[in-house]
Amino acid sequence: MVAALLAAVSVAADPATTASAGEQGAWFSDPVVVSGQNTAEPGIEVAPDGRLYVNAPAGLLADLPGAASFLWRSDDGGATWVLTPPGLRAAFPGGGDSDVAVDPQGATVYFSDLWVGSSTAAVSDDRGNSWFASPLSGVVIHDRQWLATSGGGVVYLAYNQIPAGVMVSKSVDGGRTFVVHSLAASVLDRSGCVCPPGTMVVEEGTGPAGLADRVGVVYATSTGGVGFARSVDGGLTFAQVTVAPARDGIDTTRAFPVVANAGPGQLVAVWQEVVEGQRTRVQFSGSADWGRSWSDPQVVVDAGTPLFPWVDANGGGKVGVSLYHTDQATLPDAAPDDAVWFERYLESLDGGQTFSPLVTVDPTPVKTGPICTQGAACAQDRELLDFQAVAIDTDGLALLTWARSIDNVADTEIRFARQLTDEATTAAPTLHLHDAVGDAITRPLPWLFRTATWSPTGR
Incomplete structure (x- = not known):
């Protein structure tokens, strides 16, 4: 696995095949509409008991005095979804960026709901049916928060605190209060970028109250690089590690970098790059020492126009990357x-x-025309907001959620699809690859085309 993570090998599939992969959509179940609620940028979490959670924002301060963002739950592997009641969350401000995390040791669900001044923190011990909530978490005046938990009631919140930089706050009472605050990456660490961080990962340590937890946040720099703020003392102190160096003509700030656990001590990361102001591509890197060092970045999607990539992984070598994509080479x-x-x-x-070639998850387009990536500065074409997401479940299957623009203006819905359960493998095609020095090799890929079925539980 160490060798695999550190190898600098890239896919060299025919660009036309890579971009136009609609015929391979049988990899996935028919899409399910999670909700017709007009929202976007859904996140997804898999609970230890197999239940699935999808979250999305309601709209900043959409209702006053409360403005609870949405959290849907599926008890049948994604076949059906229910909107969980907001409960006490509805009494407090929110509706901006949202995130959800599930305690790996039980059924406890943690939720964060941004309202700019701070974010409302909430915890449910009954799978989202009822909530404890508090309107304050973290250092005030912050943006784009991310949640993660190492288990046992230890919860971490990463966010862009204005003006200091990327902060990480910690709760040791099950997400009810966040009393430990640390600067993970300053504006200077990010080469002057006053921008939201990418996602956060944690790995449980051996000490009490999460004192030996590993905590990491990935972030973009204003000079075309990607960094990783790494803590090995439960988020008390952080060291900066370069994932991708600064480069002229590269912009890494148009989409959130994403990092994921890939087994004990192992991490993977993906990010989007705008190249010379002309096109986009997706880069990948891995770490075999929990972020102390990273493999050389490799381009995994170059054809067409990739947008808003997301990654998840497991300890068995599976790495899944999802994204929005058009065959046309342009800027979004x-x-x-x-x-x-x-x-x-x-x-x-x-x-x-x-990596495999791209496959189309859903034959129904998510949108046509331009997609604005300027955040709050967008006047139109931003109905998909800023990301879609993938999670790998305990069976090693990819679970995807994304937004679809119904009217191509403002009306949206949230969709979900599950990777199909394998039953038989047919003759495998061969994909031509290149190694770091350009020596051509071939390797059969028995997982590329499959005869498969899907059951609601995914078992």
Whole structure:
């Protein structure tokens, strides 16, 4: 696995095949509409008991005095979804960025709901049916928060605190109060970028109250790089590690970098790059020492126009990457009116050494035309907001959730699809790969085309 993570091998599939992969959509179940609620940028979490949670924002301070964001739960592997009641969350401000985390040791669900001044922190011990909530978490005046838990009631909140930089706050009472605050990465660490961080990962340590937890936050820099703030003392102190160095002509700030656990001591990360102001691509890197060092970045999606990539992984070598994608090579903001965007996916079964071509998850387009990536500065074409997401379940199957624009203006819905359970494998095609020095190799990929079925539980 260490060798796989550190190998600098990239996929060299035919760009046309890579971009136009609609015929391979049988990898996934028919899409399910999680909700017709007009929202976007859904996140997804898998609970230890197999239940699934999808969250999305309601709209900043959409209702006063409360403005609770949405949390849906599926008890049948994603076949059906219910909107969990907001309970006490509805009494407090929110509706901005939202995130959910599930305690790996039980059924406790943690929720964070941004309202700019701070974010409302909430905890449920009954799978989201009722809530304890508090309107304050973290240092006041912050943006784009992310939640993570190492278990046992230890919860971490990462966010962009204005003006200091990326802060991490910690709760040791099950997400009810956050009393430990640390600067994870300053504005200077990010080369002057006053921008939200990427996602956060944690790994449980051996000490009490999470004192030996590993905590990490990935972030973009204003000079075309990607960094990783790494803590090995439960978020008390952080060291800065370079994932991708600063580079001229590269912009890494148009989408959130994403990091994920890939087994004990192992991490994977993906991020989007705007190249010379002309096109986008997706880069991948892995770490075999929990972020102390990272493999050389490799381009995993270069054809067409990839947008808002997300990654998840497990300890068995599975790495799943989801994204919005159009076959037309352009900038998302400048895409022509006939550019058709789809939810697409690629994966690795060897820890990131090689990746499959892109496959289309849903034959129904998510949008046509331009997609604005300027955040709050967007005047239009921002109905998908800023990300979609993938999670790998305990069976090693990819679970995807994304937004679809119904009217191509403002009306949206949240969708979900599950990777199919394998039953038989047919003859495998061969994908031509390149190693770091350009020596051509071939390798059969028995997982590329499958005969499969899907059951609601995914078992």
